[in-house]
Amino acid sequence: MEDTSSRQTRDRILHTAAELFGQQGYSGVSMRRIADACEMKAGSLYYHFGSKDEILSEVLNLGISKVMAAVSQALDELPDTATAPEKLRAALAGHLRALLEYSVFTSANVRIFGQVPEVVRQANLDARRAYETLWDELLAGFHAGGALRADVDPRSLRLMVIGALNATLEWFDPARGDVDGLAARYADVLSHGVFRREGE
Template sequence: MSDTATTPPTSKSAQTRQRILDAAAEVLSRKGYAGTRLGDVAAVAGVQAPAIYYYFGSRDELVEEVMWVGAHRVRLHVEEVLAAVPEGATYMDRMMVAVDAHLRFELQLSDYATASIRNAGHVPEQLRVRPAAEEALYSRLWRDLFVAAQQAGEIRADLDINVFRLLLLGAMNWVVEWWNPRTRSLDELVATAQAMVRHGAGQP
């Protein structure tokens, strides 16, 4: 997967920093926090390992940045996709779009998102503070969708939308641990997740 910055860095130093960050996201998404070594990151980035310390004070500082970028980009991606939904779409339609955008970004488009999701429960607590703030903003986006859908009568009035929302986000995030494209396509996975929301939360 490839997930570089939307606007490429202009200076050589900024480009090198971005390359290191991209490499760290790739390694962290594959090997996890415990298995990520600066030597592996350096090899992927095409730099000497000591050069990493010019841009990041420690391995943990680099990991924290990857985690924050992952959480930040998921939120921005889903926000952008929702902003492009035509006026007049139902809130349920918007939730279907959000499910699709989240899963495709997580599984196809972003090493950062995969690294952030996969390692959220494995990094030291001090590395979770900044990414967790982004995750809270993203969770609020989903909460607002569910509240609006419930107020519009598109989902059941008796549904505990906070519990359902947390279950949905947890299920979608956990997909990175078990999804195998050789056994089921991403389209099938997205359709199943959408059906879970439509039939689990929607009006009978």
């Protein structure tokens, strides 16, 4: 990735568009608003992108690749001796950091994917499936290793976990709370449940 001035404005457009899409929805944001926020005119956007859909598509794809990289890295940094609960917590933290801390693309993806034109949604599905596979393999490892309870389906668990994480976007403010602490609490509840055990 070269770092020309053209590339910089291109990135700025994508970053701005992701922010606005996440706040107001796809149709709620016009090309002129994006251009305004980039201190440009609407027509100039078309030098860098062929259409509004093309911006959206790139925003969505970036969203998945960022969160996928974050989770992969979090898992890679773990020692080989890490237990299943430790791996789970690391993966949660990776996902939450991308979602809440540094990736407007990931948060935009989560927020607007459901209301995006069919064509663009299709173009994002491959990336999404790859990310889901990452999780499925992690959870399948837990399952195969006997760490998971036998009556917990790994695939359903993936949907539940990722869903629960994505929902934090609606209320968690990273400026007022610690993301890693949040991940730890989620991992704890998921691992051990919320109710006191008998005999405690």
